[in-house]
Amino acid sequence: MEGKKNLLTYAGLKNLEEELHDLKVVKRKEVAQKIKEAREQGDLSENAEYDAAKDEQRDIEARIEEIEKILKNAEVVVEDEVDLDKISVGCKVKLYDYEYEEEIEFKIVGSTEANSLQGKISNESPVGKALIGAKVDDVVKVEMPAGMVEYKVLEIQRNV
Secondary structure, three states: OOOOOEEEEHHHHHHHHHHHHHHHHHHHHHHHHHHHHHHOOOOOOOOHHHHHHHHHHHHHHHHHHHHHHHHHOEEEEOHHHOOOOOOOOOEEEEEEEOOOOEEEEEEEEOOOOOEHHHOEEEOOOHHHHHHOOOOOOOEEEEEEOOEEEEEEEEEEEEOO
């Protein structure tokens, strides 16, 4: 993962920084207190609270390490400077889905921010890769596990 740039929007960067701060400042203290309380109960060999707190501590430390790696290699996309002539990371696109005969919207983001439930697709996903560089009125074909999908690019906007 070293050397690979993690593309992030400014909002994505802020979210990761806030999560990291919360984990380091709030969650670490909470789990340390849980471990302390569990230790005070005596025998640690059959102490479920102690085991659960240690597991939680391990998970928190792993997430902190993961976020720090992402941020170390972060490259922030300045959304105000996104070229709206073609699709790129940091823009919002309106597409026409020929199969379902409906309009859909996606925000193109880096892989660390992708969340299909929020309409954020990665520039590294099959659809994201196919859309990057497309212009308004282009028809984009995407090879998916279920077959070929076609989209017509209707609009490219700044993400607001």
